[in-house]
Amino acid sequence: MTQFFPAGEPFALYVVIAFLGVSLFLYCLLGGADFGAGVLELYLGKERRQAQRQVIEKAMGPVWEANHMWLVLMVVILFVGFPAVYTRVSINLHIPLTAMLLGVIARGTSFTFRHYDAVKDGSQRAYTAFFVFSSVWTPFFLGVTMGALVPGGLNPAPASYAAGYVDPWLRPFPLALGAFTVCLFTFLAAVYLVGESDDAALRRSFIRKAVWGAVATVLAGAVVFVAAEFDGVPLVREFLATRTATTAMMVTSVLFPWLLIALVRDWIWTGRAIAGLQVALVLLGWFRVQFPVLVNMPGGDLTLFNAHAPEATLNQLAGALLVGSILILPALAWLFRVFKARPKDS
Amino acid sequence: MGNAGGRPKRSDSHVILHFLLFFRSLYPQFFFSYSPFPILNSPFSSTYLWGMEDLLAARLQMALSLGFHIIFAVIGMAMPFLMAISHWRWIRTGKQVYFDLTKAWSRGVAIFFATGAVSGTALSFELGLLWPEFMLHAGPIIGMPFSWEGTAFFIEAIALGLFLYGWNRLKPWVHWVVGVVVGISGVLSGIFVVCANAWMNSPAGFDWIVDAAGKVQVSNVDPFAAMFNPAWKTMTLHMTISAFQATGFGVAGVHAFMMLRKPSVFHREAFKIALAVGAIAALLQPLSGDILAKDTAVRQPLKLAAMESHFETAPRAPLVLGGIPDAETRTVDYGLEIPGVLSFLAHGNVNAPVKGLNDFPREEWPPLKPVHFAFQIMIACGMAMAGLGALYLLFLAVPRLRPLVLHRRFLWLCALAAPLGFIAVEAGWVVTEVGRQPWIIYGIMKTRDALTPMPGLAVPFLLFMAVYAVLAVVVTWLLIRHITTVEQHYPSARDQS
Numbered sequence: 001m002t003q004f005f006p007a008g009e010p011f012a013l014y015v016v017i018a019f020l021g022v023s024l025f026l027y028c029l030l031g032g033a034d035f036g037a038g039v040l041e042l043y044l045g046k047e048r049r050q051a052q053r054q055v056i057e058k059a060m061g062p063v064w065e066a067n068h069m070w071l072v073l074m075v076v077i078l079f080v081g082f083p084a085v086y087t088r089v090s091i092n093l094h095i096p097l098t099a100m101l102l103g104v105i106a107r108g109t110s111f112t113f114r115h116y117d118a119v120k121d122g123s124q125r126a127y128t129a130f131f132v133f134s135s136v137w138t139p140f141f142l143g144v145t146m147g148a149l150v151p152g153g154l155n156p157a158p159a160s161y162a163a164g165y166v167d168p169w170l171r172p173f174p175l176a177l178g179a180f181t182v183c184l185f186t187f188l189a190a191v192y193l194v195g196e197s198d199d200a201a202l203r204r205s206f207i208r209k210a211v212w213g214a215v216a217t218v219l220a221g222a223v224v225f226v227a228a229e230f231d232g233v234p235l236v237r238e239f240l241a242t243r244t245a246t247t248a249m250m251v252t253s254v255l256f257p258w259l260l261i262a263l264v265r266d267w268i269w270t271g272r273a274i275a276g277l278q279v280a281l282v283l284l285g286w287f288r289v290q291f292p293v294l295v296n297m298p299g300g301d302l303t304l305f306n307a308h309a310p311e312a313t314l315n316q317l318a319g320a321l322l323v324g325s326i327l328i329l330p331a332l333a334w335l336f337r338v339f340k341a342r343p344k345d346s
Numbered sequence: 347m348g349n350a351g352g353r354p355k356r357s358d359s360h361v362i363l364h365f366l367l368f369f370r371s372l373y374p375q376f377f378f379s380y381s382p383f384p385i386l387n388s389p390f391s392s393t394y395l396w397g398m399e400d401l402l403a404a405r406l407q408m409a410l411s412l413g414f415h416i417i418f419a420v421i422g423m424a425m426p427f428l429m430a431i432s433h434w435r436w437i438r439t440g441k442q443v444y445f446d447l448t449k450a451w452s453r454g455v456a457i458f459f460a461t462g463a464v465s466g467t468a469l470s471f472e473l474g475l476l477w478p479e480f481m482l483h484a485g486p487i488i489g490m491p492f493s494w495e496g497t498a499f500f501i502e503a504i505a506l507g508l509f510l511y512g513w514n515r516l517k518p519w520v521h522w523v524v525g526v527v528v529g530i531s532g533v534l535s536g537i538f539v540v541c542a543n544a545w546m547n548s549p550a551g552f553d554w555i556v557d558a559a560g561k562v563q564v565s566n567v568d569p570f571a572a573m574f575n576p577a578w579k580t581m582t583l584h585m586t587i588s589a590f591q592a593t594g595f596g597v598a599g600v601h602a603f604m605m606l607r608k609p610s611v612f613h614r615e616a617f618k619i620a621l622a623v624g625a626i627a628a629l630l631q632p633l634s635g636d637i638l639a640k641d642t643a644v645r646q647p648l649k650l651a652a653m654e655s656h657f658e659t660a661p662r663a664p665l666v667l668g669g670i671p672d673a674e675t676r677t678v679d680y681g682l683e684i685p686g687v688l689s690f691l692a693h694g695n696v697n698a699p700v701k702g703l704n705d706f707p708r709e710e711w712p713p714l715k716p717v718h719f720a721f722q723i724m725i726a727c728g729m730a731m732a733g734l735g736a737l738y739l740l741f742l743a744v745p746r747l748r749p750l751v752l753h754r755r756f757l758w759l760c761a762l763a764a765p766l767g768f769i770a771v772e773a774g775w776v777v778t779e780v781g782r783q784p785w786i787i788y789g790i791m792k793t794r795d796a797l798t799p800m801p802g803l804a805v806p807f808l809l810f811m812a813v814y815a816v817l818a819v820v821v822t823w824l825l826i827r828h829i830t831t832v833e834q835h836y837p838s839a840r841d842q843s
Contacts, residue, residue, distance in 0.1 A: 062511035065463055065503040069496075075470045076496040079481055080489030087482040090474030094800045101471055102813060105464045109817060112460035116453050118828040118835070165800050309486035309567075316490050316569040324497035331504045338508060338515050 004291075010311045012318035016081045017304055019321045023077065025283055027070035029188065029276050032181075034064045036189025038107065038135020039182060040209055041128065051202060053128075057115060059196040062339045064111065066332060068104075080317050084307040085294050089145070092154040096144045096169045103138030106130050136182055143181030147174030151231045152296035173235075176227035180220040184279065187213030191259070191275040195268030207263045214256060221282075238289045248285035252278045401794050403803035404476040407810055409779070411469055413772055414814045418462030420771055422502075423536045423586070424593035424623070425455045426509075426529030431619050433525055437518050443611045446836035447619075449513075450612075450828075451597075456510055457824055461817060463503065468810075476803070480786050480796035483564050487552045488542045490569040495538035502531035536589060537582045541573050547778065548577035548645050549787050562791075576645055580638040581778070587631050588774065592767025594624020595731055599764020600829060602757040612832060612839035614752065621760060622742075624767070625735030631728055636691065643692035646788065647701040649781040652712045653721040654688055655681065656702045663688040663700035668722060671714040676704065712783045720776035727770035734763055 005014075037056045044052045079086040090097065107130075114127035148154070148169040158164025168174075190210035197203045228235035239245045255274050262271035295302040308314060429451045436444035474481045485492075505527040512521050545551075551572030555563045597620035604613040642650045650656070655671035655678045656663055665688045669681020686696035693700065703711060737756070741747045750756055786793040832839040 062507040065460065066500070066507055068463065068467070069500040069503050072467055072470060072499060073496050075467075076489075076492050079470075079474060079485040080493055081486075083482050083485035086474050086485065087478040090471070090481070091478050091798050091800060094475050094798065094806070097471055097475060098806050098809070101468045102809065104467055105813060105817070108460050108464035109820075112457055113820065113824060116456050116828075117824055118453070118831045161801060309489065310565070312567045313486040313489050313569055317493050320490065320493035320497065324493070324500070327497060328500050328504070331501060335504050335508055338512065 006305055009305060010314055012311065012314040013304070013308055015318035015321065016077060016308070016314055019318075019325075020074065020077045020081070021283075021287065023070045023074040025280055027067070027074060028185070028279055028283065030063070030067035031070055032139065032185040032279075033188040033192050034060050034067055035107070035135045035139045035182075036185035036187065036213075037193065038111075038131050039139075039186040040189055040193070041132045041135070043209060043212075045205065048202065048205075052205065055193055055197045055202060055206075059193060060111065061115060063335060064108075066335060068108065071104075077317070077321070081309050081314060082294065082302075082304075082307050083309055085302050088154055088156070088295055088297070088302060089149070091156075092158075092164060092168050093145050093148055095165055096141045096148065096174075100138055100141035100145060103134045103141060106134035107138055110134065139181045139185050140178040143178035144169050144174040146181070147177030149295045150174075150228075150235075150290070151233050152298055152301075154295055154297055156297075156299070171231055172227035173224070173231040173233055176220070176224045180217065180224050183213065183217040183220040184282070187217045188275055188279065189213075191263065191271055194263050195272065203266070210263060211260065214259070218253075235289070239285065242285075242289050244288040245285035248281040248288070252281045252285075400801060400803040401797055403807040404797055405793065407803070407807040408472065408476055410807070410811055410814060411465065411472055412779070413775065414818070415462060415465040415469055416771060416775055417768055418458050418465060419536055419539075420589040420592050420768070421458045421596075422455070422462045423529070423532045423589040425451065425458065425597075426525055426532060427590070428593070428597060428620055428623060429455065430522065430526050430529060431623075432615070433522050437522060443615050443838035443841070446612055446832075446838045447616050450832055450836055451616075452510055454825065454828060456506075457821060457828075459506055461821055463499075465814075466499070475806070476798055477786065477793075477796040478798050480791065483554075483562055483791070484546075484787060487549075487564065487567050487569070487572045488545050490573040491538040491541040491545075495535050495542075498531045498535035498538060502528055502535060505531060533586060533589070537586060540582045540585045541575075541578045543778070544577035544581040545572050545575045546786065547581070547649075547782055547788050548575045549790050550575040554790055577641065580634070580641040584631070584634045584638045584774070587627050587634050588767070588771050590623055591627035591631055591731060592771050594620050594622075594627055595734075595760075595767040596620075596624075596764050598624055599761050602760035603764070604829065605752070606754065606757050606761065609752075609842055610833075610839050611841045611843060612836055615838075617757075617760070618751070621735075621738050624731070625738045628728070628731040628735035629739070632732055635728065639691055640693070643700065646781070648703070648706050648710065649712065649717070649778075650692060651701060651703045651706075652714055652717040652781055653777055654700075655714060655718045656688060656700060657704050659699055659702040659705050661689065661697050661699045662686040663692070663698075663702075665691065669718070671718050673708075673711065673714050710784065712781050717777055717781045720773040720780070724770045724773035724777060727766040727773070731763060731766050731770070734759060 037060055041053065041056065075086070078089075110127045110130035114124060114131060117123060117127070148171075151168075151171065151173050153168035153171065155164055155168070187210060190206050190213045194203050194206040194210060197206060225236055225239075239249065255278055259271055259274040259278075262274060292304040293301045294304060294307060309317070429448050432444045432447040432451070435441065436448060505524050508516065508524045509521065509528055512524065516524065549572075551568040551570070552564050553566040555565065557563060598617050601613045601617040601620065604610075605617060639650065642653075655666050655669060657676045657678075662685050664683035664685045666678050667682040667684065669678040671678050689698045689700050690696045692698070703714075738751065741751045741756075782788055784792050784794070786796045
């Protein structure tokens, strides 16, 4: 256990790490699905497009801003708790982060403008176009940024512009992870939307999308492992060598048939819980393989234990997160209770 | 004239001269040498792209992002309270107009909040993207206000979702309380962010050690002392009041304009609620401004001197109205000087000496013209609003004058005053931010030392500028569409009684 709990680290550090992990998980689970819903608007088919769009708007409208906050919380935890990581990532991954930010801005505003424009006219098409495009773009660059932390390309003293600011992310593994992120979020959104639709035909159309989303996610996951080999990241070997990671992978795969049964039988919350568990397992496997490294670096990795802020800062950050969660979590639970209580079957 | 029939022959020295002039024209100081803004004239080093230097591009991107976000932040702080007033009246009286007003305002707030939330998210990344050296050291020190800000922002987003979509799902009183929570968390979130900014102006709660190799080591971090630094009270007070003032006058002005076009119960009630809030804030603001000025005179005498274009330390220091400060000759041209007033404003005594710019090394001066002009603009806008606010409260207080509240001339004045609060907010932000230059952490770290090593920062700056320009146009357009169609959506907007 000394591997997980090296001597001399303050307790607050573990609280902060837990919150960082939970924020990432919930951002993928909730914020991610909101992006996925935008991606799904590309695949509405010919029939009942407007009805499907309304399901998406009704599902996202009250909650997307709260879901987005997990990203803000992650950034705050990073720059307060792990300033060296935040700074290194901000410097070398300036380009994908800026791309992601522009996507965040475009997605949030276009979604809101579409709903709140007082006059519903041709401009709706423009909002939708921006909304859909940025819903693909943003999670892609989120995945690229996360992926770029792994191959060890973040160079503090680059020889050239390309070596410092382009090569770290414009390579197979980050790009594959970007594609995987888009597929995963789309799959999640489809699973959730099954339970948001109140008629059987719409539910069937979202079940179909969920199945295709699952297929795409599994394929993209395979591509991530292949890309890792191309990029010199020994991901396959490390996964196989880590029992937690392989178990997580296996359980994730075994869960797919159960998910399908749950969706078809209309066990809405079971289906959502299974999909959520799958995301948790994917993140857990990745976390376990990477542990304790946050950023692989040529001259010495940045880890959870060597890149954190001084103890006084961690103590207050942990305190703020704990007190904050006493305020936030019940409020969030209430928000979801009010808007996500099971729709009555018609 | 020796080469008749051919092109005029040029000597080699001519060729070299033109060559040099061409390259000189690529150098930004050449472009900007006529600029009225000295920030564009300061000496720079390092990489150039599209004629713009990285430090300049980064500063402009930060100024643009903050200047854009602050409008939405200010509206997000104050607007929920305007809604809460009208919501309260609806619950108590059941009058249609207050229901309509709450709904119509909340639709506007939804647009503003979404834009503010995403531009605020962008800022939390831009701090690192542009100023990583600053965040590396400052992040752990000012983590406390930021972690509380994250919490408040989160609560605000949850409460806003509940408020906007909760009309048929929540009990009226619960719904009202949720709306008030939106406002309270919005104000708290603004206060926490300004606490972090106050720390940049008045750093506290750490030891800053620079070793022989020039490497910075921060120790003895005290997050409480950093958050509750000497400037936090005065700055957050001034900013919070300004939010209510700007939003109150902005909203009142819009509805006053609509009243002039076509009076209705809807616009009348909206105008009264908004102007009452704006008027009270406008009358309190000079007091908070005075407290902040006295505080600045002690903490950042250099900033105060730049604001006032005050060069020579002397007792009975004059207040300079207008005027163009000249950093080279160390004089103010065309200004109106009122002796002793600056001493009185800064220290409460006409004979007190006020430190002038000449007491400080030239290289530590902030750019004088933007700070002085912005300060004058802020004061002028504030005075105009305070006058209008006092007039409004007078009309309300004296029964005989009450009809004047809806007098066309008064409505015109209010309509014209609509942008003043936002202009003052922007100007005040320029005063405090440009007035802090060349420091990013006052007296500790220079802005240029915090810059990211990534070259080519003109590209993200121009990208953000394009995005925010488009957003500004679209939000304005949406607002106009929203306001001009209220008659179709809300019965009280058709009611002219």
